Amino acid sequence: MHGAEKLGEAGLALLREHENVDCSYQLSPKELYVKIPLCDALIVRSGTKVMREVFEAAQGRLGVVGQAGVGIDNVDLQAATELGCLIVNAPTANTVAAAKHGIAILAAMARNVAQADASMKAGKWQRNKYVGVSLVGKTLAVMGFGKIGSEVARRAKGLGMHVIAHDPYAPADRARAAGVELVSFDEAISTSDFISLHMPLTPNTSKILNDKTFAKMKKGVRIINVARGGVIDEDALVRALDNGTVAQAALDVFTEEPPPKDSKLVKHENVTVTPHLGASTVEAQEGVAIEIAEAVVGALKGELAATA
Numbered sequence: 001m002h003g004a005e006k007l008g009e010a011g012l013a014l015l016r017e018h019e020n021v022d023c024s025y026q027l028s029p030k031e032l033y034v035k036i037p038l039c040d041a042l043i044v045r046s047g048t049k050v051m052r053e054v055f056e057a058a059q060g061r062l063g064v065v066g067q068a069g070v071g072i073d074n075v076d077l078q079a080a081t082e083l084g085c086l087i088v089n090a091p092t093a094n095t096v097a098a099a100k101h102g103i104a105i106l107a108a109m110a111r112n113v114a115q116a117d118a119s120m121k122a123g124k125w126q127r128n129k130y131v132g133v134s135l136v137g138k139t140l141a142v143m144g145f146g147k148i149g150s151e152v153a154r155r156a157k158g159l160g161m162h163v164i165a166h167d168p169y170a171p172a173d174r175a176r177a178a179g180v181e182l183v184s185f186d187e188a189i190s191t192s193d194f195i196s197l198h199m200p201l202t203p204n205t206s207k208i209l210n211d212k213t214f215a216k217m218k219k220g221v222r223i224i225n226v227a228r229g230g231v232i233d234e235d236a237l238v239r240a241l242d243n244g245t246v247a248q249a250a251l252d253v254f255t256e257e258p259p260p261k262d263s264k265l266v267k268h269e270n271v272t273v274t275p276h277l278g279a280s281t282v283e284a285q286e287g288v289a290i291e292i293a294e295a296v297v298g299a300l301k302g303e304l305a306a307t308a
């Protein structure tokens, strides 16, 4: 068993009860290809891409890849299926942490916390420059009303926001019970003051926010993304920020991670950024470690069906 990215101690302990565990972090692809034929399972977080080359290098031994988080978009599912490897994930343990981070960067963006902090640290005192906007009575569109989206909705309502949601797969009664109206994609993006993204990255959601969809939004809309960078066309977002369609954006995830050092989006003064921290609380990571350890051990014992 090989752990490619840091996993919480409780999860490692659980794995060690059942398997030999090798933790080597930040391996180059070449180093991983050397190790992988010796492994029955591989555990990664979203920072490691498990592409066809990894499955091929495994020479048939790798039976399970565990993705320690909700998303499984960094695993080549096609190659895994073809080469007979199960993919399991940890779909629940970090949902509240991700939702809270969405709310944290939404609130920080609305009150210019990061910009004001940088300005004070540069010796300035700019009270007039950093006047924010209130959240009370503003409409928030939650795009993707799954586990994370619904936790965001609940918290946003607590902040006095009017919450609507778009999700083609969410049952209307679950939304109704949460006091959230499900609306069409176009209605959600064209009537909201804030738009928060919570959908998985799939061929259908790739660059779902683009020049065309930004053009339908209210002038001065604010965008929050703790889902996946690829759901936004980042060049189009820079254009929308520059022409004032989008007043501000708060982003935890990027098409390329880490983003290029000269990224216009990251450096934009109206953008608040964090380095993919949604799932990164001590508590969430311990929970994820246990959840993924149980899933991987179960899969190795043949007790689990594949996620993908």
Ligand code: MLT
Pocket: 045, 046, 047, 068, 069, 070, 071, 072, 094, 276, 278, 279, 280
């Ligand atoms: C997730 O998909 O749950 C997270 O992106 C996992 C991570 O932070 O690595």
